[in-house]
Amino acid sequence: MRLELVKRPQRSMLFSMLSPFIAFALTVTAGAIMFAFLGVNPASALFTYFISPITEVWQLHELAIKAAPLILIAVGLSVCYRANIWNIGAEGQFVFGAIAGSFIPVMYPDLQGPFVLPMMLLMGMVGGALYAGVPALLKARFGTNEILTSLMLVYVAQLFLDWMVRGPWRDPKGFNFPQTVQFNSSAILPELMPMSGRANMGFVFALVAAVLVWFLMSRMLKGFEVRVLGSSPRAGRFAGFSMNRMVFFAFMLSGALAGLAGISEVSGAIGQLQPSISPGYGFTAIIVAFLGRLNPLGIVAAGLVLGLTYLGGEAAQSVLGISDKVARVFQGMLLFFVLGCDTLIHYRIRLVGLGAPKSKAVAKLEEAR
């Protein structure tokens, strides 16, 4: 006996809906096995990891804080991936957006007023977009592989941030700690419901971005252009769309959203620049984008799930005494299973005997189908 993948005539709507759930179930199962090997009770470990971090209201606020950057970045990435453009460097665009957006509060720490925050957000978006423009330019002009260039620029951005906060932008009154000044109050992103928790405007940005990009992709000619060029570039050229312009559009849109996520994180959850401002949001957002089926609305849900893996990681560390790297394991397994389960959308699995032509009964069965 062997397993055979048989191509479906049409993509299966059913499995297109089910695939993320199957993937999640498989991830939880594999996670339970992993916990068992680590010597903890799988049931209570899974409870600690997935349930306990969201049992109280303030914890939901924490979830919103973690999910906001993931959703913002993933929504932008979904446009890239739909266009078949592989921006892996959102982490770098996130960092660079944070640096660009921090220019005003760091260089003019006394500047106050209602215009400060909008300016910061705008500069963060521009910074992220320009930084994403680099791999776009390299791809459009020289045909370089954007996967490599965008990824390598992540390390450049991270080291640039490191240098900035240890060097030129270090807080002179900060006892030599590698960090900038604390942003003043008009440079801080307002909290949504200060009474119940820390969640800030970043989550609202994420939701608005998701709705806007959903509208762009499903209702506008530009979204159609993205989908055509992504799925059949030659048909896109026949339609009169330019792949080079699309490379810039997709990269800079996703760069702007990653930059917005970066500056929102810094001015919201952190309040200053420091050597590390992201627990890998830019990379985790790739998983969010795919788990959300590259659909902005699906990405909102996926962002919350992946946000939970961060919180679960922290809980696992404090309650179970397991390294919080377990969060990375869960994220990796989730992506692995999502991509695996997507096979079911285009293929169905069939068991066949080796070699010999199929029996009449099986042929009949297939006929009936």
Next chain:
Amino acid sequence: MSVDQDAVNLLEVRGLTKIFGSLKACDTIHLAIAKGEIHALLGENGAGKSTLVKMLFGSLEPNAGEIFWNGQKVGITNPGAAKKLGIGMVFQHFSLFEALTAAENIALSLDDGAPIGTIAAKARALSYSYGLPLDPDSLVGDLSVGERQRIEIIRCLLQTPQLIILDEPTSVLTPQEADKLFETLERLRSEGKSILYISHRLEEVKRMCDRATVLRHGKVVGHCNPRDETAASLARMMVGSEVQAVVRQPVEGIDTAPSLLEITNLSRQPATPFSIPLKGINLSVRAGEVIGIAGVAGNGQGEFFEAVSGEVLQQDAASVRIREKNAGGLNITGRRLLGAAFVPEERLGHGAAPRMKLSENLLLSRHATDGKVFVGSGGTVNSSTIYSAAQRIIEAMDVRKSAPDPEAAALSGGNLQKFIVGRELDRKPVVMVVNQPTWGVDAGAAAHIRQALIELARSGSAVLVISQDLDELFEISDAIAVMHHGELSKPMPIAEATFEKVGLLMGGAETGRDEHAAEVA
């Protein structure tokens, strides 16, 4: 198992069935091929011919049915097994590496590990003895399509097969090259070899084949002796009904009609090492006429189409003029806005995005020309308007489909082609450029498309048709030009054109000088 009169048959197939999803591509096929006969397998595109031969050659596994070879039941599980039995195949689409020599390509498919020199010598000897001269040391990339086919045939013959399967072998040949191939096939028959000859060209089947098996919708609809049939009766068997003949009234006063598509000294450097450069092409298509461009595949037709459509721009803006405006520097959208419409050769992935709905594929080529209707202010797409326009086209062109607005890839080739042509006709374009309008389309749909193109021209548009199908061009064109190695001959008025004259030009008799062609004729 009974060994009686079947023993004389080299190959016999009983009840062979292949199912793809819900489609029965082959449905209980019975077929017998005797030793030393040329057996034709007739059928329209999609009738199941290719599926059947793929099962015979071991590249597809049948769902049910039995195959007998010399009276013995055999299971052909892979092409290696087929070769071992003595079945050789020449595919319609060649599987050759362009950057290797002919001999190297042949060596790749032989398993005996003989040195290249030996193989080359054998191939050379064999090719001359069959009248298919071939230089084994030449690079495949430099060879014409006809010569490449020779490599495939020689490669097949070197394995000394008993049965040779040829899939649409003449579709890439000039009439003269085809004659040569027929001589070779007759010679093989006289040596006692059997040939399964797949074609939809009825004349050549009548001329050469001893028996024919006709397939329709995956079923055998009849066995016959093609020599006793007429082309019309064979066509009826293939299609299942009478095919409406295309009506073409001659045009009058065409010399004074304005030229709507004017191509002057159009040249293009090859984009890849194996693409064809265009060399100084001149052509003018006037309002009301259909001009046909004949030529063997791969002589620059694709490159020419890209240049005319604006998928590739020209340096000299005046080299392509549409409605007396320079269009060489305009992209495809700009040219469409001047009133031109284009239908490329490839349907899936070029003319249409396979995984998109028909309505979305309507927007694909008309988002700019019908921007006011299809695209709202602010760049939103008017889905309902587009949907109803798509339904209008589907009705006008009689597109058969399984859902109201299916994905393009879910349609059969012929139906998708009807939609793609209809999408452009619906605009009533002033200039229409079509590459291979009916390639792989069933006879009924092909007649529909051809008639529509003629009517478009007669209503005052200029129509340019690039096709490998000479019958088609003779049916619809008012004049025929021939493309060879990136050069275009002067258009020959249809009244003066004959298969022989066009065939000579296709084979490379000097282009651009029609007095010369006339002289040869």
